[in-house]
Amino acid sequence: MSIKLENVNYIYEDGTINRFRALKDINLEVNDGEFVGLIGHTGSGKSTLIQHFNGLVKPTEGVVSYNGEDIFGEKYNRKNLRLEVGLVFQYPEHQLFEAEVLQDVAFGPRNQGLSEKEALIKAKEALALVGIGENYYNKSPFELSGGEKRKVAIAGILAMEPKILILDEPTAGLDPKGRDNILELLKRIHGERKITVILVSHSMEDIAKYVDRMIVMNKGSIMYDDSPKKIFRYHKELEEIGLAAPQITYLMQRLKESGYDVDENATTIEEALKGLNINA
Amino acid sequence: MLKDITIGQYYRENSIIHRLDPRVKLFGTMVFLVSLFVADNIFGYIIATLALLGVIKLSRVPFKFIVRGLKAIVILLLISVSFNLFTTPGTIIWKFGILKLTYEGIYNAFFMAVRLIYLIIGSSLMTLTTTPNDLTDGLEKALGFLNKIKIPVHEIAMMMSIALRFIPILMEETDKIMKAQRARGADFESGGVLRRAKSMVPILVPLLISAFRRANDLATAMDARCYRGGEGRTKMKPLRYKKGDGIAYLVYVIYLGLIVGANYL
Ligand SMILES: Nc1ncnc2c1ncn2[C@@H]1O[C@H](COP(=O)(O)OP(=O)(O)OP(=O)(O)O)[C@@H](O)[C@H]1O
Ligand SMILES: [Mg+2]
Numbered sequence: 001m002s003i004k005l006e007n008v009n010y011i012y013e014d015g016t017i018n019r020f021r022a023l024k025d026i027n028l029e030v031n032d033g034e035f036v037g038l039i040g041h042t043g044s045g046k047s048t049l050i051q052h053f054n055g056l057v058k059p060t061e062g063v064v065s066y067n068g069e070d071i072f073g074e075k076y077n078r079k080n081l082r083l084e085v086g087l088v089f090q091y092p093e094h095q096l097f098e099a100e101v102l103q104d105v106a107f108g109p110r111n112q113g114l115s116e117k118e119a120l121i122k123a124k125e126a127l128a129l130v131g132i133g134e135n136y137y138n139k140s141p142f143e144l145s146g147g148e149k150r151k152v153a154i155a156g157i158l159a160m161e162p163k164i165l166i167l168d169e170p171t172a173g174l175d176p177k178g179r180d181n182i183l184e185l186l187k188r189i190h191g192e193r194k195i196t197v198i199l200v201s202h203s204m205e206d207i208a209k210y211v212d213r214m215i216v217m218n219k220g221s222i223m224y225d226d227s228p229k230k231i232f233r234y235h236k237e238l239e240e241i242g243l244a245a246p247q248i249t250y251l252m253q254r255l256k257e258s259g260y261d262v263d264e265n266a267t268t269i270e271e272a273l274k275g276l277n278i279n280a
Numbered sequence: 281m282l283k284d285i286t287i288g289q290y291y292r293e294n295s296i297i298h299r300l301d302p303r304v305k306l307f308g309t310m311v312f313l314v315s316l317f318v319a320d321n322i323f324g325y326i327i328a329t330l331a332l333l334g335v336i337k338l339s340r341v342p343f344k345f346i347v348r349g350l351k352a353i354v355i356l357l358l359i360s361v362s363f364n365l366f367t368t369p370g371t372i373i374w375k376f377g378i379l380k381l382t383y384e385g386i387y388n389a390f391f392m393a394v395r396l397i398y399l400i401i402g403s404s405l406m407t408l409t410t411t412p413n414d415l416t417d418g419l420e421k422a423l424g425f426l427n428k429i430k431i432p433v434h435e436i437a438m439m440m441s442i443a444l445r446f447i448p449i450l451m452e453e454t455d456k457i458m459k460a461q462r463a464r465g466a467d468f469e470s471g472g473v474l475r476r477a478k479s480m481v482p483i484l485v486p487l488l489i490s491a492f493r494r495a496n497d498l499a500t501a502m503d504a505r506c507y508r509g510g511e512g513r514t515k516m517k518p519l520r521y522k523k524g525d526g527i528a529y530l531v532y533v534i535y536l537g538l539i540v541g542a543n544y545l
Contacts, residue, residue, distance in 0.1 A: 111465030
C-alpha cells in the first residue's frame with residue numbers, strides 16, 4: 001500500500017506564455033504508516049505536489065500510482081481515491097460552504113454514502129478531536145476566526161477517516177496552543193488509526209519533533225529525502241534555499257564550537273537536554 | 281473547462297498592434313463590428329476576413345490562443361445557426377415534420393455564424409493586445425465628453441477595469457474551491473440536472489463570500505491610499521497619439537470605404 005510518483009513533471013498553463021514548470025522529475029514513494037514532513041521555500045511546489053497524491057491535478061508527464069494502480073488509468077475511480085486520501089487545503093476559506101459548522105463537517109462523510117445520522121456522528125467526533133465544542137455546531141463557518149476556520153476545515157477531512165491524511169500548512173494562523181493541539185492530534189491519530197500522514201510545514205521545529213521522514217523541495221525538485229536528523233546537518237545548504245535548521249541545533253553547534261561536550265546534532269529540545277551530557 | 285474563457289485576457293507581446301493607442305484599438309473594434317453588419321455580400325466578408333487575418337498576423341498572438349475564446353460561445357453559435365437554418369422561410373430543400381431546410385436559411389445561418397465568430401475574434405483581439413488598464417484609460421479618454429452631461433466616466437471606467445482584472449482571479453479561485461470540494465468527495469459531473477445544480481452550491485457559496493471579501497478589501501485599500509474618484513485626477517502616463525495611430529485611422533477609413541464599395545459589386 002503506497003503512493004508512488006514516477007518521473008512526475010507538472011506545468012502550469014502549458015501552451016501559453018505564462019507556462020511555468022512547477023514540478024521537475026519527481027520520484028517519490030510514500031509507504032503505509034509513514035509520518036512525512038514536506039518543506040520547501042515559498043513557491044517550491046509543495047501544494048502542487050500534494051495535489052497529485054489524490055489525483056486533483058494530472059501530471060503533465062509521469063505516472064502517479066496508488067497501491068500499484070495508475071490513478072489516471074482509464075477505469076480508475078478517482079472519487080474513491082479521494083475518499084481514502086484526505087487532503088486539507090492551505091486555505092480553509094476554499095472548503096467551507098455550509099450554513100452551519102456541523103453540516104459542513106458532515107459533507108465529506110455524506111459523500112462517502114453514510115446515512116445522515118452516521119455522518120453527523122462522524123462530524124461530531126471529528127469536531128471534538130480538533131477541539132471545537134458543541135456551542136459552535138450551529139454557528140456559520142464564516143463567522144469563525146481564522147484559526148477556528150482552520151480547525152473546522154481539518155475536522156471536515158478527519159470526519160472522513162482517510163487512510164492517508166495530507167495537510168497543507170495546517171498550523172498556519174493558529175496560536176502556540178492550537179498548533180501543539182493539532183500536531184499532537186495528528187501524532188495520536190497516526191499511532192491509533194495506523195494511517196499515513198503527510199504534513200506540509202514551514203516550521204523546522206514542528207518537523208523535527210513529529211516526523212520520521214522529511215522531504216525538502218527546492219524550485220520544483222526534491223533536494224533531500226531522509227530523516228530530519230540527517231537533513232539538518234546540511235543546515236548551510238538549507239539556508240541557501242531560504243530554509244534553516246531548528247534553532248536548538250544552532251545553539252548546540254555553537255556550544256560544541258565553544259568547546260563544550262554536547263551532541264551538536266540534537267534537533268529537538270528534549271534531545272538537546274539529553275545531549276548536554278549533564279547529570280542533573 | 282474554465283481555461284477556455286479567454287474574455288478579458290491579455291497576451292503579453294510587443295507587436296505593432298500592442299503598441300497602438302488603446303483609443304485607436306477601441307475605435308478600430310467598433311469600425312470592424314459595424315463593418316460586419318454593413319457588408320451584405322460575399323465580397324464584403326472577404327475583405328473583412330483579410331483585414332482580420334492581417335491584424336492577427338501583426339499582433340503576433342498565436343492563432344490557437346484566439347480561437348480558444350470561441351469555445352465559450354459554441355452553444356450560442358449552434359442555437360443561432362439551427363434557428364436560422366430551419367425557421368427562415370423560402371425555397372424548401374429538405375423537409376422533416378415542421379423542420380424546413382431552406383436555401384435562404386443556409387445563407388442566413390452561414391452569415392450569422394461568420395458574424396458571430398468575427399465579432400468574438402475581433403473583440404478578443406482588442407483585449408488580448410491591450411492591458412485592462414490601457415483599455416479603461418482609453419475608454420475614459422474617448423468618452424470624456426460625457427462628463428459634460430454629468431455621467432461619471434472615470435468611475436465607470438474604474439469599475440470596468442476592476443471587473444476585468446477580477447475575472448482571472450475569480451476563475452483561479454473557482455478552480456481551487458472545486459479542488460477543495462472534490463477532495464471531500466464532491467461530484468460535479470454525474471447525476472441529473474437537479475443534482476448537478478445542487479452540487480454547485482459548495483462552489484458558489486465560498487466563491488461569492490470570497491468575491492465580497494475581496495471587493496471589501498480592495499475598497500478599504502483604495503480608501504487607505506486616498507482614492508477619491510476622477511475629479512482633478514492626473515495620469516502618470518497620459519495617453520498621447522503617435523504616428524502609427526494616425527496611420528491606423530487612415531487604414532480604418534480605407535477599410536470602411538472598401539466594405540461599402542463591395543456592396544455595389
Ligand atoms: N494556478 C496556477 N497557475 C500558474 N502558476 C501557478 C499556479 N499555482 C501555483 N503556481 C506556481 O507554481 C509554483 C509552485 O506553487 P505551489 O503553490 O505549489 O508552491 P508552494 O510550495 O505550495 O508555496 P507556499 O509555501 O507559498 O504555499 C509557484 O511558483 C506558483 O507561482
Ligand atoms: Mg502551498
